[in-house]
Amino acid sequence: MKKINDFIWETHGIHAGTEQDHVKHGIDRLEDIVDKAIEAKHPSITFIIHSPRLTSFRYLAEMDTNVKFIRGNESYLNYPRRIQNLREKYGDRINIKYGVELEWMGDDLGLQWSRSKIFQAEDADFVIGSVHFAPEGLPYDGTKEEANELLKMRGSLEAYWNGYFNEMIQMIECFGDMIQIVGHIDLPKLNVDMPEALLNFENSSHPLANKFRTLLEIIADRNLSLDVNMAGKFKGAGVYPIQNILRRANELQIPVCLGTDTHHVRYYGLNFKESLEYIHEAGYQNYVSYSKLIPEKRTIFDDHALKVKYTVLNKGIEMLNQRLTSKQRRIIPDFSFGGSYSEFVDIYKNATGMGDYNAVRIRKSDKSITISNETPVPSNEKVKGLFSEHLDKPGVISSLFNTLASEGINVETARLKSNNDGTAVAFLTLESENGNIKNAIEFINGTDVGLFNSLTYRDDAILPNYYREGVYLLEMDGVELKLALGKKVILTRHDNAPGVLLVLLSALASKNVNIIDFRLGKRNKIGYSALAVEGDNNIINNLLNKLGPHYYEANLIEFHSM
Ligand SMILES: [Zn+2]
Numbered sequence: 001m002k003k004i005n006d007f008i009w010e011t012h013g014i015h016a017g018t019e020q021d022h023v024k025h026g027i028d029r030l031e032d033i034v035d036k037a038i039e040a041k042h043p044s045i046t047f048i049i050h051s052p053r054l055t056s057f058r059y060l061a062e063m064d065t066n067v068k069f070i071r072g073n074e075s076y077l078n079y080p081r082r083i084q085n086l087r088e089k090y091g092d093r094i095n096i097k098y099g100v101e102l103e104w105m106g107d108d109l110g111l112q113w114s115r116s117k118i119f120q121a122e123d124a125d126f127v128i129g130s131v132h133f134a135p136e137g138l139p140y141d142g143t144k145e146e147a148n149e150l151l152k153m154r155g156s157l158e159a160y161w162n163g164y165f166n167e168m169i170q171m172i173e174c175f176g177d178m179i180q181i182v183g184h185i186d187l188p189k190l191n192v193d194m195p196e197a198l199l200n201f202e203n204s205s206h207p208l209a210n211k212f213r214t215l216l217e218i219i220a221d222r223n224l225s226l227d228v229n230m231a232g233k234f235k236g237a238g239v240y241p242i243q244n245i246l247r248r249a250n251e252l253q254i255p256v257c258l259g260t261d262t263h264h265v266r267y268y269g270l271n272f273k274e275s276l277e278y279i280h281e282a283g284y285q286n287y288v289s290y291s292k293l294i295p296e297k298r299t300i301f302d303d304h305a306l307k308v309k310y311t312v313l314n315k316g317i318e319m320l321n322q323r324l325t326s327k328q329r330r331i332i333p334d335f336s337f338g339g340s341y342s343e344f345v346d347i348y349k350n351a352t353g354m355g356d357y358n359a360v361r362i363r364k365s366d367k368s369i370t371i372s373n374e375t376p377v378p379s380n381e382k383v384k385g386l387f388s389e390h391l392d393k394p395g396v397i398s399s400l401f402n403t404l405a406s407e408g409i410n411v412e413t414a415r416l417k418s419n420n421d422g423t424a425v426a427f428l429t430l431e432s433e434n435g436n437i438k439n440a441i442e443f444i445n446g447t448d449v450g451l452f453n454s455l456t457y458r459d460d461a462i463l464p465n466y467y468r469e470g471v472y473l474l475e476m477d478g479v480e481l482k483l484a485l486g487k488k489v490i491l492t493r494h495d496n497a498p499g500v501l502l503v504l505l506s507a508l509a510s511k512n513v514n515i516i517d518f519r520l521g522k523r524n525k526i527g528y529s530a531l532a533v534e535g536d537n538n539i540i541n542n543l544l545n546k547l548g549p550h551y552y553e554a555n556l557i558e559f560h561s562m
């Protein structure tokens, strides 16, 4: 039996406070809890904040203050800045994630209100949709007396829960792409009992059971995750949700994310391990966390080798998603696993095997990414190509391509290696030897003196081994690339014609973006390029938008997951 981890990558994590507001909710001094997490050697910490509510949706405690205010509005608006400040302050010491708990308050004003609040969550890592209030204006998670009042209005336990599930379904439909996660799905159990029809929802023919089964299926069909929330346990109502709901969620392949929903510094880290044991009991071996709205897979086990494999998997998912529109990103991808990753075939129900091929392939519609942490083995075949030794600085590669293009020579494959001493080597195979290669070399030796130490064409060269240890993009859409990943990667699909790549390289050179590594591939008339680069995101994205109609795809990929 593998050991269960004692750290979790939280989603519904620590509630950031409402600062100067009159009814306290969450933690105001965020530094205190970050310090605590660093002290515990945790790699990451996650904050969450409630979107502000309309004044007609208030808890008794808030009404009792008799102060007119929009609860938490100020602190909500300041929240992204507060997180940014924290990230600047703590730098690399800890990874700080943040999200929003978006309040459901009906499909009229409430929906527009929430929609207006989503702009503050634009750079957030995730958004959870939660129902805390009934349309009657009473909370499900307030006091017992508030719950009893609502129970009286609705007439029965079944009607009470039925209303809540209706609101959940309505919320999911109306919020649509605004949320990634459904919050505490059985929240009302905090204050009222769960009726038999719900406890036994798998078998019951009661309309409430049917309603609930439908809700879970909607969550599955919309690729949302389920919040497994330890606040319920903390408050004595039991973890949200109960085990049989979680088991059904697992059957439906609904991903779960975990959170303690902490509101006080002293409870930080409480129930981390218990949350993993809880989902394991329901059959889960992994869960998700989020970076920039993209789900990351996390193992429940304290197993270093397995964690490394998940890291590779997450990098692949991030790469593929960043090639897609935000709508396409929501679709759960298909997987293939081979070699040391084969154990994932059992974990992901629809995954296929790739035998001994030691890699992960992630597929969505007609796009795929194949990735591995195995260093590629160099082949010993003889090749024709151009060897270059040159200065390792922006613009040099562009200059080489410029000269080749001027002679009508198209580069077929390229590989690059920095010697980390200010020089670099490159090897290019050329589409066709049209006789002008000598001219190109002479031209470069004549004009770019000082940039190139040596430039030679060979027709029986052994492919040099430029591979070092790292995570490799092996293929893009099944086209071999074998790029060692850096912090930032550019991926393109373009017309494979002379001069097209020069546009990209020249664009990067114009803004001093350095190319660390570079691979080309092609299939039919389409060229593929993968470049590891260093430079400013905004500048690079701006350039990538201007490459022209011969580029079918040009994306800057950044890695946020750890
Ligand atoms: Zn909540």
Ligand SMILES: [Zn+2]
Binding pocket: 012, 015, 048, 101, 261
């Ligand atoms: Zn919460």
